[in-house]
Amino acid sequence: MLADGRRQVVAFHIAGETFGFEGGKVRSFFAECIVSTGLTTVEIDRDGRYSPELMELALKEMIRAQEHLLVVGKQCALEKLAVFLVDLAERQGGLGCIDLPMTRTDIGDYLGMTIETVSRNLSKLRSAGVLRLRSSRSIEILKPQRLYCLASKL
Amino acid sequence: MLADGRRQVVAFHIAGETFGFEGGKVRSFFAECIVSTGLTTVEIDRDGRYSPELMELALKEMIRAQEHLLVVGKQCALEKLAVFLVDLAERQGGLGCIDLPMTRTDIGDYLGMTIETVSRNLSKLRSAGVLRLRSSRSIEILKPQRLYCLASKL
DNA sequence: CGAGGTCTTGAATTCTTTCAACAATAGTGG
DNA sequence: CCACTATTGTTGAAAGAATTCAAGACCTCG
Numbered sequence: 109m110l111a112d113g114r115r116q117v118v119a120f121h122i123a124g125e126t127f128g129f130e131g132g133k134v135r136s137f138f139a140e141c142i143v144s145t146g147l148t149t150v151e152i153d154r155d156g157r158y159s160p161e162l163m164e165l166a167l168k169e170m171i172r173a174q175e176h177l178l179v180v181g182k183q184c185a186l187e188k189l190a191v192f193l194v195d196l197a198e199r200q201g202g203l204g205c206i207d208l209p210m211t212r213t214d215i216g217d218y219l220g221m222t223i224e225t226v227s228r229n230l231s232k233l234r235s236a237g238v239l240r241l242r243s244s245r246s247i248e249i250l251k252p253q254r255l256y257c258l259a260s261k262l
Numbered sequence: 263m264l265a266d267g268r269r270q271v272v273a274f275h276i277a278g279e280t281f282g283f284e285g286g287k288v289r290s291f292f293a294e295c296i297v298s299t300g301l302t303t304v305e306i307d308r309d310g311r312y313s314p315e316l317m318e319l320a321l322k323e324m325i326r327a328q329e330h331l332l333v334v335g336k337q338c339a340l341e342k343l344a345v346f347l348v349d350l351a352e353r354q355g356g357l358g359c360i361d362l363p364m365t366r367t368d369i370g371d372y373l374g375m376t377i378e379t380v381s382r383n384l385s386k387l388r389s390a391g392v393l394r395l396r397s398s399r400s401i402e403i404l405k406p407q408r409l410y411c412l413a414s415k416l
Numbered sequence: 417c418g419a420g421g422t423c424t425t426g427a428a429t430t431c432t433t434t435c436a437a438c439a440a441t442a443g444t445g446g
Numbered sequence: 447c448c449a450c451t452a453t454t455g456t457t458g459a460a461a462g463a464a465t466t467c468a469a470g471a472c473c474t475c476g
Binding site for chain 2 (some may be wrong): 110111112114116118129130136137157158159160163166167169170171173174175176177178180181182183217220260
Protein backbone atom coordinates (compact mmCIF):
# COMPACT_ATOMS: atom_id res chain seq x y z
CA MET A 109 0.00 0.00 0.00
CA LEU A 110 1.13 3.54 -0.69
CA ALA A 111 0.81 6.38 1.77
CA ASP A 112 -1.99 7.97 -0.26
CA GLY A 113 -4.11 4.82 -0.20
CA ARG A 114 -3.22 3.58 -3.63
CA ARG A 115 -2.05 0.03 -4.04
CA GLN A 116 0.63 -1.60 -6.15
CA VAL A 117 0.11 -5.28 -6.78
CA VAL A 118 3.59 -6.73 -7.11
CA ALA A 119 2.68 -10.22 -8.26
CA PHE A 120 -0.06 -12.77 -8.80
CA HIS A 121 0.95 -16.21 -7.63
CA ILE A 122 -0.58 -19.47 -8.76
CA ALA A 123 -0.34 -22.92 -7.26
CA GLY A 124 3.21 -24.12 -6.69
CA GLU A 125 4.84 -20.70 -6.64
CA THR A 126 6.91 -19.35 -3.77
CA PHE A 127 6.84 -15.82 -2.40
CA GLY A 128 7.69 -13.77 0.66
CA PHE A 129 11.45 -13.46 0.38
CA GLU A 130 11.77 -10.37 2.50
CA GLY A 131 15.12 -10.41 4.20
CA GLY A 132 14.82 -8.36 7.36
CA LYS A 133 12.29 -8.39 10.14
CA VAL A 134 10.40 -5.45 8.67
CA ARG A 135 7.90 -6.46 6.00
CA SER A 136 6.98 -4.00 3.27
CA PHE A 137 4.46 -6.13 1.45
CA PHE A 138 1.55 -8.39 2.23
CA ALA A 139 -0.26 -11.19 0.46
CA GLU A 140 -3.97 -11.68 -0.08
CA CYS A 141 -5.86 -14.79 -1.14
CA ILE A 142 -8.26 -14.36 -4.01
CA VAL A 143 -9.10 -18.04 -4.42
CA SER A 144 -9.16 -20.77 -1.82
CA THR A 145 -5.56 -21.34 -1.00
CA GLY A 146 -3.22 -23.73 0.78
CA LEU A 147 0.12 -22.54 2.10
CA THR A 148 3.36 -24.21 3.12
CA THR A 149 6.08 -22.30 4.92
CA VAL A 150 9.73 -22.85 4.18
CA GLU A 151 12.19 -22.43 7.02
CA ILE A 152 15.76 -21.34 6.45
CA ASP A 153 18.73 -22.86 8.27
CA ARG A 154 19.46 -21.66 11.76
CA ASP A 155 22.71 -20.11 10.56
CA GLY A 156 20.83 -18.16 7.88
CA ARG A 157 22.23 -20.04 4.89
CA TYR A 158 19.68 -20.62 2.20
CA SER A 159 19.68 -23.90 0.33
CA PRO A 160 20.57 -23.61 -3.37
CA GLU A 161 17.00 -24.54 -4.26
CA LEU A 162 15.50 -21.79 -2.12
CA MET A 163 18.10 -19.34 -3.32
CA GLU A 164 17.16 -20.11 -6.88
CA LEU A 165 13.51 -19.44 -6.10
CA ALA A 166 14.35 -16.13 -4.45
CA LEU A 167 16.43 -15.02 -7.41
CA LYS A 168 13.71 -16.09 -9.80
CA GLU A 169 11.34 -13.90 -7.84
CA MET A 170 13.72 -10.98 -8.16
CA ILE A 171 14.03 -11.41 -11.91
CA ARG A 172 10.25 -11.55 -12.10
CA ALA A 173 9.98 -8.26 -10.20
CA GLN A 174 12.50 -6.64 -12.51
CA GLU A 175 10.70 -7.93 -15.58
CA HIS A 176 7.46 -6.62 -14.18
CA LEU A 177 9.16 -3.24 -14.22
CA LEU A 178 9.52 -3.58 -17.97
CA VAL A 179 5.77 -4.02 -18.22
CA VAL A 180 4.67 -1.30 -15.83
CA GLY A 181 7.17 1.07 -17.42
CA LYS A 182 5.56 0.65 -20.84
CA GLN A 183 3.48 3.62 -21.83
CA CYS A 184 0.69 1.92 -23.74
CA ALA A 185 -2.08 0.33 -21.69
CA LEU A 186 -2.97 -2.11 -24.46
CA GLU A 187 0.56 -3.46 -24.48
CA LYS A 188 0.65 -3.89 -20.73
CA LEU A 189 -2.60 -5.79 -20.82
CA ALA A 190 -1.37 -8.03 -23.62
CA VAL A 191 1.78 -8.91 -21.68
CA PHE A 192 -0.32 -9.64 -18.62
CA LEU A 193 -2.64 -11.94 -20.54
CA VAL A 194 0.17 -13.80 -22.30
CA ASP A 195 2.04 -14.29 -19.03
CA LEU A 196 -1.06 -15.58 -17.32
CA ALA A 197 -1.89 -17.87 -20.22
CA GLU A 198 1.59 -19.38 -20.27
CA ARG A 199 1.55 -19.99 -16.54
CA GLN A 200 -1.87 -21.61 -16.81
CA GLY A 201 -0.51 -23.87 -19.51
CA GLY A 202 -1.53 -22.84 -22.97
CA LEU A 203 -3.36 -20.05 -24.71
CA GLY A 204 -6.77 -21.58 -25.14
CA CYS A 205 -8.75 -20.12 -22.31
CA ILE A 206 -7.49 -17.80 -19.62
CA ASP A 207 -8.98 -17.79 -16.15
CA LEU A 208 -8.98 -14.44 -14.38
CA PRO A 209 -9.47 -15.07 -10.67
CA MET A 210 -8.68 -11.45 -9.84
CA THR A 211 -10.90 -8.39 -10.14
CA ARG A 212 -10.36 -5.56 -12.60
CA THR A 213 -9.15 -3.51 -9.66
CA ASP A 214 -6.44 -6.09 -8.96
CA ILE A 215 -5.38 -6.08 -12.60
CA GLY A 216 -5.35 -2.30 -12.66
CA ASP A 217 -3.24 -2.06 -9.53
CA TYR A 218 -0.91 -4.68 -10.97
CA LEU A 219 -0.41 -2.88 -14.27
CA GLY A 220 -0.59 0.66 -12.96
CA MET A 221 -3.82 1.80 -14.55
CA THR A 222 -7.44 2.36 -13.59
CA ILE A 223 -10.12 -0.30 -13.78
CA GLU A 224 -11.83 1.66 -16.53
CA THR A 225 -8.71 1.53 -18.66
CA VAL A 226 -8.43 -2.20 -18.07
CA SER A 227 -12.03 -2.68 -19.08
CA ARG A 228 -11.81 -0.43 -22.11
CA ASN A 229 -8.72 -2.14 -23.46
CA LEU A 230 -10.18 -5.58 -22.93
CA SER A 231 -13.15 -4.37 -24.96
CA LYS A 232 -10.75 -3.06 -27.59
CA LEU A 233 -9.13 -6.51 -27.86
CA ARG A 234 -12.58 -8.07 -28.02
CA SER A 235 -13.85 -5.84 -30.81
CA ALA A 236 -10.59 -6.42 -32.68
CA GLY A 237 -11.41 -10.12 -32.58
CA VAL A 238 -8.29 -10.98 -30.60
CA LEU A 239 -10.22 -12.53 -27.75
CA ARG A 240 -13.70 -13.40 -26.56
CA LEU A 241 -15.05 -12.89 -23.05
CA ARG A 242 -16.85 -16.07 -22.05
CA SER A 243 -17.59 -14.19 -18.86
CA SER A 244 -15.84 -11.24 -17.29
CA ARG A 245 -13.53 -13.69 -15.53
CA SER A 246 -12.91 -16.11 -18.38
CA ILE A 247 -11.20 -15.18 -21.62
CA GLU A 248 -10.86 -17.18 -24.78
CA ILE A 249 -7.91 -16.27 -26.99
CA LEU A 250 -8.95 -16.22 -30.62
CA LYS A 251 -5.84 -14.75 -32.25
CA PRO A 252 -2.84 -15.75 -30.13
CA GLN A 253 -0.32 -14.41 -32.63
CA ARG A 254 -1.90 -10.95 -32.46
CA LEU A 255 -1.72 -11.01 -28.69
CA TYR A 256 1.90 -12.20 -28.75
CA CYS A 257 2.70 -9.44 -31.17
CA LEU A 258 1.16 -6.80 -28.93
CA ALA A 259 3.09 -8.23 -26.01
CA SER A 260 6.29 -7.80 -28.05
CA LYS A 261 6.94 -11.51 -27.78
CA LEU A 262 7.06 -11.94 -31.53
CA MET B 263 16.15 -3.45 -23.62
CA LEU B 264 12.67 -4.12 -24.94
CA ALA B 265 11.97 -5.72 -28.28
CA ASP B 266 10.77 -2.43 -29.73
CA GLY B 267 13.98 -0.62 -28.85
CA ARG B 268 12.75 1.05 -25.71
CA ARG B 269 14.75 0.70 -22.55
CA GLN B 270 13.82 0.18 -18.93
CA VAL B 271 16.44 1.26 -16.46
CA VAL B 272 16.02 -1.03 -13.48
CA ALA B 273 18.38 0.67 -11.06
CA PHE B 274 21.06 3.27 -10.56
CA HIS B 275 23.90 2.00 -8.40
CA ILE B 276 26.34 4.14 -6.49
CA ALA B 277 29.66 3.24 -4.91
CA GLY B 278 29.48 0.29 -2.55
CA GLU B 279 26.31 -1.23 -3.93
CA THR B 280 26.00 -4.77 -5.26
CA PHE B 281 24.12 -5.89 -8.34
CA GLY B 282 23.87 -8.67 -10.88
CA PHE B 283 22.02 -11.34 -8.95
CA GLU B 284 20.70 -13.20 -11.93
CA GLY B 285 20.33 -16.82 -11.03
CA GLY B 286 20.58 -18.83 -14.22
CA LYS B 287 23.07 -18.73 -17.05
CA VAL B 288 20.81 -16.55 -19.18
CA ARG B 289 21.12 -12.86 -18.43
CA SER B 290 18.18 -10.56 -19.06
CA PHE B 291 19.79 -7.31 -18.02
CA PHE B 292 23.03 -5.45 -18.52
CA ALA B 293 24.89 -2.73 -16.69
CA GLU B 294 26.43 0.44 -18.05
CA CYS B 295 28.94 2.80 -16.45
CA ILE B 296 28.01 6.46 -16.47
CA VAL B 297 30.90 7.62 -14.29
CA SER B 298 34.36 6.17 -13.94
CA THR B 299 33.82 2.96 -12.09
CA GLY B 300 35.67 0.22 -10.25
CA LEU B 301 34.17 -3.25 -9.95
CA THR B 302 34.71 -6.23 -7.69
CA THR B 303 33.19 -9.60 -8.46
CA VAL B 304 31.81 -11.82 -5.75
CA GLU B 305 32.03 -15.56 -6.26
CA ILE B 306 29.55 -17.96 -4.76
CA ASP B 307 30.47 -21.28 -3.17
CA ARG B 308 31.12 -24.21 -5.42
CA ASP B 309 28.05 -25.98 -4.06
CA GLY B 310 25.90 -22.95 -4.87
CA ARG B 311 25.21 -21.92 -1.30
CA TYR B 312 25.21 -18.20 -0.84
CA SER B 313 26.69 -16.75 2.31
CA PRO B 314 24.15 -15.05 4.59
CA GLU B 315 25.75 -11.69 3.77
CA LEU B 316 25.41 -12.15 0.03
CA MET B 317 21.91 -13.51 0.44
CA GLU B 318 20.97 -10.42 2.36
CA LEU B 319 22.29 -8.22 -0.45
CA ALA B 320 20.36 -10.19 -3.03
CA LEU B 321 17.15 -9.89 -1.07
CA LYS B 322 17.73 -6.19 -0.54
CA GLU B 323 18.05 -5.86 -4.27
CA MET B 324 14.75 -7.68 -4.74
CA ILE B 325 12.97 -5.42 -2.28
CA ARG B 326 14.43 -2.44 -4.09
CA ALA B 327 13.07 -3.73 -7.40
CA GLN B 328 9.64 -4.24 -5.88
CA GLU B 329 9.68 -0.78 -4.34
CA HIS B 330 10.68 0.64 -7.68
CA LEU B 331 7.47 -0.88 -8.96
CA LEU B 332 5.58 1.32 -6.54
CA VAL B 333 7.22 4.35 -8.12
CA VAL B 334 6.87 3.40 -11.76
CA GLY B 335 3.27 2.38 -11.13
CA LYS B 336 2.37 5.84 -9.89
CA GLN B 337 0.40 7.87 -12.39
CA CYS B 338 1.75 11.33 -11.69
CA ALA B 339 5.10 12.23 -13.24
CA LEU B 340 5.82 14.89 -10.64
CA GLU B 341 5.47 12.34 -7.88
CA LYS B 342 7.75 9.85 -9.59
CA LEU B 343 10.39 12.50 -10.02
CA ALA B 344 10.10 13.57 -6.38
CA VAL B 345 10.58 10.00 -5.19
CA PHE B 346 13.57 9.64 -7.47
CA LEU B 347 15.19 12.81 -6.17
CA VAL B 348 14.55 11.99 -2.51
CA ASP B 349 15.94 8.49 -2.96
CA LEU B 350 19.03 9.80 -4.69
CA ALA B 351 19.52 12.49 -2.07
CA GLU B 352 19.29 10.03 0.79
CA ARG B 353 21.77 7.67 -0.84
CA GLN B 354 24.15 10.55 -1.45
CA GLY B 355 23.88 11.46 2.22
CA GLY B 356 21.65 14.40 2.88
CA LEU B 357 19.35 16.71 0.98
CA GLY B 358 21.60 19.68 0.42
CA CYS B 359 22.78 19.22 -3.12
CA ILE B 360 21.97 16.33 -5.41
CA ASP B 361 24.39 15.18 -8.06
CA LEU B 362 22.81 13.76 -11.21
CA PRO B 363 25.46 11.77 -13.05
CA MET B 364 22.85 10.36 -15.44
CA THR B 365 21.25 11.98 -18.47
CA ARG B 366 17.60 12.98 -18.70
CA THR B 367 17.16 10.00 -20.98
CA ASP B 368 18.42 7.70 -18.23
CA ILE B 369 16.06 9.28 -15.73
CA GLY B 370 13.17 9.00 -18.14
CA ASP B 371 13.85 5.35 -18.86
CA TYR B 372 14.14 4.72 -15.14
CA LEU B 373 10.84 6.38 -14.28
CA GLY B 374 8.93 5.39 -17.39
CA MET B 375 8.46 8.78 -18.99
CA THR B 376 9.97 10.84 -21.80
CA ILE B 377 12.90 13.18 -21.37
CA GLU B 378 10.64 16.12 -22.08
CA THR B 379 8.39 15.17 -19.20
CA VAL B 380 11.41 14.85 -16.93
CA SER B 381 12.64 18.25 -17.98
CA ARG B 382 9.24 19.89 -17.72
CA ASN B 383 8.61 18.57 -14.24
CA LEU B 384 12.04 19.60 -13.05
CA SER B 385 11.19 23.07 -14.33
CA LYS B 386 7.89 22.88 -12.49
CA LEU B 387 9.71 22.10 -9.24
CA ARG B 388 12.13 24.92 -9.96
CA SER B 389 9.46 27.54 -10.59
CA ALA B 390 7.64 26.34 -7.46
CA GLY B 391 10.80 27.17 -5.54
CA VAL B 392 11.29 23.59 -4.38
CA LEU B 393 14.73 23.29 -5.94
CA ARG B 394 17.36 25.18 -7.87
CA LEU B 395 19.39 23.89 -10.81
CA ARG B 396 23.01 24.83 -10.22
CA SER B 397 23.59 23.16 -13.56
CA SER B 398 21.52 20.60 -15.43
CA ARG B 399 23.39 17.90 -13.54
CA SER B 400 23.46 19.45 -10.08
CA ILE B 401 20.38 20.22 -8.04
CA GLU B 402 20.07 22.18 -4.84
CA ILE B 403 17.06 21.34 -2.70
CA LEU B 404 15.48 24.49 -1.30
CA LYS B 405 12.31 23.09 0.27
CA PRO B 406 13.02 19.51 1.37
CA GLN B 407 9.71 19.14 3.16
CA ARG B 408 7.80 19.96 -0.03
CA LEU B 409 9.79 17.37 -1.91
CA TYR B 410 9.25 14.77 0.82
CA CYS B 411 5.56 15.53 0.75
CA LEU B 412 5.36 15.03 -3.01
CA ALA B 413 7.25 11.78 -2.60
CA SER B 414 4.58 10.66 -0.10
CA LYS B 415 7.27 10.33 2.53
CA LEU B 416 5.56 12.74 4.88
C1' DC C 417 -36.46 -11.41 -6.00
C1' DG C 418 -33.55 -7.90 -4.03
C1' DA C 419 -29.04 -5.99 -2.71
C1' DG C 420 -24.27 -5.37 -3.08
C1' DG C 421 -20.46 -5.74 -5.58
C1' DT C 422 -18.34 -5.95 -10.13
C1' DC C 423 -17.96 -4.57 -14.78
C1' DT C 424 -18.75 -1.69 -18.87
C1' DT C 425 -19.36 2.47 -21.37
C1' DG C 426 -19.72 7.55 -22.30
C1' DA C 427 -18.19 12.44 -21.99
C1' DA C 428 -15.18 15.83 -20.26
C1' DT C 429 -10.92 16.84 -18.31
C1' DT C 430 -6.14 16.36 -17.43
C1' DC C 431 -1.88 14.75 -18.38
C1' DT C 432 1.77 12.87 -21.19
C1' DT C 433 3.63 12.22 -25.55
C1' DT C 434 5.08 13.70 -29.97
C1' DC C 435 7.15 16.81 -33.01
C1' DA C 436 9.76 20.77 -33.60
C1' DA C 437 12.75 24.52 -32.62
C1' DC C 438 16.14 26.47 -29.96
C1' DA C 439 19.56 27.03 -25.98
C1' DA C 440 23.29 25.30 -23.40
C1' DT C 441 27.16 22.39 -22.78
C1' DA C 442 31.12 19.61 -23.75
C1' DG C 443 34.54 17.92 -26.71
C1' DT C 444 37.66 18.40 -30.92
C1' DG C 445 40.96 20.13 -33.78
C1' DG C 446 43.12 24.06 -35.83
C1' DC D 447 42.35 30.16 -27.24
C1' DC D 448 38.65 29.95 -30.31
C1' DA D 449 35.53 28.39 -33.60
C1' DC D 450 33.08 24.20 -34.95
C1' DT D 451 30.29 20.27 -34.00
C1' DA D 452 27.79 16.90 -31.58
C1' DT D 453 25.37 15.97 -27.64
C1' DT D 454 22.31 17.23 -24.11
C1' DG D 455 18.68 19.89 -22.20
C1' DT D 456 14.65 23.13 -22.39
C1' DT D 457 10.37 24.89 -24.03
C1' DG D 458 6.12 25.43 -27.00
C1' DA D 459 2.02 23.74 -29.51
C1' DA D 460 -0.77 20.03 -31.12
C1' DA D 461 -2.19 15.42 -30.72
C1' DG D 462 -3.12 11.39 -28.24
C1' DA D 463 -4.05 8.64 -24.24
C1' DA D 464 -5.48 7.78 -19.61
C1' DT D 465 -8.08 9.46 -15.77
C1' DT D 466 -12.10 11.15 -13.59
C1' DC D 467 -16.86 11.33 -12.89
C1' DA D 468 -21.17 9.44 -13.81
C1' DA D 469 -24.63 6.22 -15.25
C1' DG D 470 -26.20 1.92 -16.21
C1' DA D 471 -25.62 -3.29 -17.04
C1' DC D 472 -24.37 -7.64 -15.22
C1' DC D 473 -23.56 -11.12 -11.95
C1' DT D 474 -23.68 -13.52 -7.46
C1' DC D 475 -25.40 -14.63 -3.22
C1' DG D 476 -28.56 -14.69 0.43
